[in-house]
Amino acid sequence: MFTGIVEESGGIAAVTEDEDGRRLRIEAEEVATDLDRGQSVSVSGVCLTVEEHGSGWFEVFLASETVEKTYLGKVAPGDAVNLERAMAADGRFDGHVVQGHVDATAEVLDVREIGEDWEYEFTIPNGFGKYVVDKGSVTVDGISLTVAERGDDSFSVAIIPETRSVTNLSEKEPGDPVHLEVDVIAKYAERLLDDAGFEVGDAEVAQTLEH
Incomplete structure (x- = not known):
């Protein structure tokens, strides 16, 4: 679950296409400092799972349904995306209930x-x-x-x-x-x-x- 309080605006660093979907490498100064494999991150409102991460970057995979339903299927290197990590159980609830499921x-x-x-x-x-x-x-x-x-x-x-x-x-x-x-x-x-x-x-x- 998220709150809709964006932590930072990251940038698309690379895009990889394959028959199953699309993989994005995202540059992020703050968000990427505290990530684990399998963790959920809101990328411009889309709840995605961290597959790989390193210093200042992380990668997520877009399944075909996500590509079809969102505009992330069209983002390119250099595009900006909003980032928010899932809310911690003891965190402040400053926004509202956000699921990361784009309507x-x-x-x-x-x-x-x-x-x-x-x-x-x-x-x-x-x-x-x-x-x-x-x-x-x-x-x-x-x-x-x-x-x-x-x-x-x-x-x-x-x-x-x-x-x-x-x-x-x-x-x-x-x-x-x-x-x-x-x-x-x-x-x-x-x-x-x-x-x-x-x-x-x-x-x-x-x-x-x-x-």
């Missing part, structure tokens, strides 16, 4: 500088609007964020300078892909409503979750 790939619609802060707007993929609510939690590229404003088919978040400097958001531009993981609590709530026999649409589920 969909969204797109950056707009990036606006507002004073010293920034505002990013993202698309809401089809079928996921019911999980995105005003002031609710959402994970974008592994970053725990709060929805500032919810539109019909998009949502925006406010980004402080610290978050922008530590993550790969500083390199994101309109049209770029991002990984989206909705709040798992919302999905559990939906399942409970379904099991209770409630038949509700996206707007009704969103309204229920807001209250």
